[in-house]
Amino acid sequence: xxESTRHERDKMTExxxxxxxxxxxxxxxFGAGCFWQVEMAYREMxxxxxxxxGYEGGHLDNPSYEQVCTGKTGHAEVTQVTFDPDxxxxxxxxxxxxxxxxxxxxxxxxxxIGDQYRTAIFTHSDEQVEIARKSLEKAQAGIGKQIVTTVExxxxxWRAEEYHQCYxxxxxxxxxxxxxxxxx
Numbered sequence: 001x002x003e004s005t006r007h008e009r010d011k012m013t014e015x016x017x018x019x020x021x022x023x024x025x026x027x028x029x030f031g032a033g034c035f036w037q038v039e040m041a042y043r044e045m046x047x048x049x050x051x052x053x054g055y056e057g058g059h060l061d062n063p064s065y066e067q068v069c070t071g072k073t074g075h076a077e078v079t080q081v082t083f084d085p086d087x088x089x090x091x092x093x094x095x096x097x098x099x100x101x102x103x104x105x106x107x108x109x110x111x112x113i114g115d116q117y118r119t120a121i122f123t124h125s126d127e128q129v130e131i132a133r134k135s136l137e138k139a140q141a142g143i144g145k146q147i148v149t150t151v152e153x154x155x156x157x158w159r160a161e162e163y164h165q166c167y168x169x170x171x172x173x174x175x176x177x178x179x180x181x182x183x184x
Contacts (some may be wrong), residue, residue, distance in 0.1 A: 022084035025049055028093045028128070029056055029154050031076035031120035032101035033109025038079045040169065041100045047088025052080045054159040056122050062158050068116050076118050080157050090128055094135045097121065104145040119147075122154040129153075 032038045035053035043051050055068050058075030068075045081093060107115045121132045132151045140147045159165075 022049060022086065024085065025082050026085050026090065027124050027154070028081045028083060028090055029078050029122035029124070029157060030081070030093075030097045031056065031078045031118055031122065032097060032103075033077070033105075033117045033119070034112050035077040035079050035160070038100050039165075041096060042079055042081045042093070043169070045088060045093070045096065047084050047086075047092075048081055049084055050082040052082075052157075052159055053165060054078060054080060054157050055116075056080075056154060056157050057120060057152060061156075065161055069114065071114050071116065075116060075158070076120050077116050077160075078120075078122065078157070091131050091135065094121065094132055098135070098139045103139065103147045103149045104143065106148045119149040121149060121151045122157075123151060124154050 030038065030042075039051045039053050042048050054077075055063055055073070055075035056078040058068070058073040060067065060073040060075070063073045063075055067073050068077070083090075083093060101109055101119060103119045105119070107113065107118050109117050109119075121128075121136075123129045123132055129151060136147060136149060136151065
């Protein structure tokens, strides 16, 4: 779905100029390498209310991008997805996770190397743990190499600096040829 299509869909859900807010939303958090392309992929999905990129799984409160890049904070770059479970299931979001990156690469995606680029699913409930583990088993059965994705409890999401939010959308780019070559 293009951004203009998403915008048209969002306009159709407005009532008296006020955007319609889902009765309930849930969170899903995924580490799949550099967060820019991952965020763009989730933003395009029907039922996704919002996305934010940031850091999860480390031991330092409110780390900066520069601190995370040192590899000393233990954080992964992640995309946190806020979704309407009446329109899209957590399972569908996890299925997308397997499509947007290579889950067999340890602490890297393409040319991006470091534990901040690790593949991880950070879960927010026991139900998410169960769905993520079953999905991982199913994905492993369909791939020749060992999947290194971890399933971990979400322990604290730290929103990345504003210039990282919707980065590709702001640039009007999906990455083009460089995305294909370098994974961004």
